[in-house]
Amino acid sequence: MTDPSDTRGQRSLKSRAIAALARRDYSRAELARKLATHEPDEQAIAGLLDELTQKGFLSDERFAQATARRLAARYGRARIEQTLGQHQLDRSLVDQALDHALAESGSELQRAHAVWLKRFGQAPTSLSEKARQFRFLVSRGFSPDTLRRLEAAGFMPPDE
Numbered sequence: 001m002t003d004p005s006d007t008r009g010q011r012s013l014k015s016r017a018i019a020a021l022a023r024r025d026y027s028r029a030e031l032a033r034k035l036a037t038h039e040p041d042e043q044a045i046a047g048l049l050d051e052l053t054q055k056g057f058l059s060d061e062r063f064a065q066a067t068a069r070r071l072a073a074r075y076g077r078a079r080i081e082q083t084l085g086q087h088q089l090d091r092s093l094v095d096q097a098l099d100h101a102l103a104e105s106g107s108e109l110q111r112a113h114a115v116w117l118k119r120f121g122q123a124p125t126s127l128s129e130k131a132r133q134f135r136f137l138v139s140r141g142f143s144p145d146t147l148r149r150l151e152a153a154g155f156m157p158p159d160e
Contacts, residue, residue, distance in 0.1 A: 012038070013035060013045070013048060014048055017031060017049075018057065020034060021058060025066050027060050027087035027088065028049055028053070028060055029089075030087055031058060032045050032046075060089050060090070061096075063087070064087075064089050064097035065097045065100060067080075067083065067084060067087075068101035068102075069097075069104065071101075072102055073111065075115075075140050076141030076146065077098060077108060078142075078143065079140055080098060080101070080141060081094060081098060081141075084097065084098070108142065109146055109153065112137060112146050112147065112150050115137065115142070116133065119133075120136075
């Protein structure tokens with residue numbers, strides 16, 4: 001016979017997991033880390049996560065799609081890929097989510113221009129200002145090649 005306290009612990013763990021998933025999507029690895037603070041038994045957590053996945057409450061694919069879509073307007077491909085990579089997702093899920101989200105949000109050049117316009121809105125007046133703007137956009141995950149194309153397209157005029 002099982003100990004009744006184990007059942008209450010499981011129920012509590014399950015209710016914690018469902019409450020967390022009701023607020024937002026989590027990757028399997030992220031939810032496992034979150035639940036590990038309440039339950040030291042990794043097998044119990046794995047069993048619960050399997051159950052939640054089977055019932056459709058937990059989906060790495062849905063998490064990857066939603067995260068990539070949310071980040072696509074503000075970040076470049078490299079930054080989104082890095083963020084998704086931190087969640088221990090399957091590489092094919094990351095690639096699929098990136099392709100889908102970036103196709104919806106426009107080209108890398110268009111997104112870089114939108115981010116630049118929102119943050120700066122005017123051409124750099126000095127070489128140091130241009131370098132600052134480039135560093136900002138690179139930190140947002142846009143490639144230097146995209147920034148050169150942005151400059152060549154006249155969105156970010158070159159230095160005088």
